[in-house]
């Protein structure tokens with residue numbers, strides 16, 4: 267029996283890589299003053315029907331539960347966040363800076379960088395309408411990628427503004443009912459044949475294509491880039507109005523992060539969604555919000571692709587997987603004494619391993635090397651003394667078992 271298509275098994279090395287990504291995500295989010303939240307993986311399907319848009323609705327893993335409820339595995343975290351904020355916002359001072367790491371499920375065709383279960387880091391600022399919040403989030407997305415060892419030659423944040431397009435649609439007297447569809451067409455224009463885009467845009471195709479080819483700018487976008495320039499991050503961003511984003515709830519600045527080679531889908535995407543909380547709470551709570559999510563699948567591919575990033579990860583994982591001490595049981599009569607010491611050393615916070623069953627001494631030393639132990643402690647004929655060996659230098663010293671802890675402390679701390 268295999269895992270379902272698009273779902274992953276995590277063997278220990280995969281788990282280590284995943285934890286490496288999580289640790290860096292958490293570390294940088296906390297550097298920016300974000301606090302962690304979480305929510306359920308199963309939600310009422312209604313939560314997504316309201317505002318996420320047709321694309322996501324078509325990809326839902328949804329079913330009727332045993333209580334006849336229409337439910338769906340979350341395809342993203344933003345509607346859950348909006349639901350939680352609407353229920354609890356009075357308990358917190360604004361603005362809120364919240365992050366979450368969680369699995370999301372989308373019934374997509376499995377391909378490179380696209381699975382049916384992926385894990386997202388979500389970072390959102392709630393309750394701040396000004397551009398400072400948008401700038402803070404773009405900066406955070408950049409700093410997260412920098413911490414993995416990427417630089418401005420590796421990735422770019424393509425920043426756009428839905429308001430730019432809304433102003434354009436208003437200037438063309440396009441009725442509001444058609445805006446979403448046109449925005450979706452613009453969003454897909456990079457991935458779809460030109461003829462299809464022209465057909466879908468109809469009379470609007472000439473002016474839209476002219477903007478897409480020439481590029482578009484606005485005062486707001488200039489200010490955003492200025493804000494990033496002031497932080498020394500301007501080289502990481504491009505104003506690019508071809509970005510519109512697939513999700514329906516965005517209202518202002520939108521951005522997506524891509525590898526410069528352009529081989530992979532976006533590693534992160536987000537934007538401002540000032541109406542979602544109000545819409546999901548039927549008007550009860552009105553709070554502006556902006557955020558982004560970064561996926562572990564594309565990020566993992568990017569890390570594999572770039573030697574600096576993959577070497578950084580390998581070195582960290584190698585160091586983290588090492589144990590401190592391997593206790594060699596050379597004489598089975600000493601096993602109980604050895605185990606008493608193993609317990610004490612572990613209580614002292616050291617990573618300690620030993621053979622669960624009798625093994626030849628040579629094999630035990632080999633295991634100590636394989637596990638990356640710094641020190642081997644041998645329980646054998648020398649009892650009540652034990653042999654402490656520093657594996658890298660092969661230096662050995664006999665010490666009384668009662669002094670072992672102090673000796674280990676002096677070697678390892």
Ligand code: HAM
Pocket residue numbers: 341342343344372374379380381382383384386388389390513531532533534535536537539556557558559560561562563564565
């Ligand atoms: P999204 O662009 O749909 O945005 O997803 C964010 C990131 O999740 C993508 O850039 C991609 O790396 C990853 N991702 C999405 N779908 C898949 C998939 N099927 N397989 C692998 N990775 C995937 C959102 O989800 C918004 N809720 C982000 C947001 C937060 N906006 C405001 N706050």
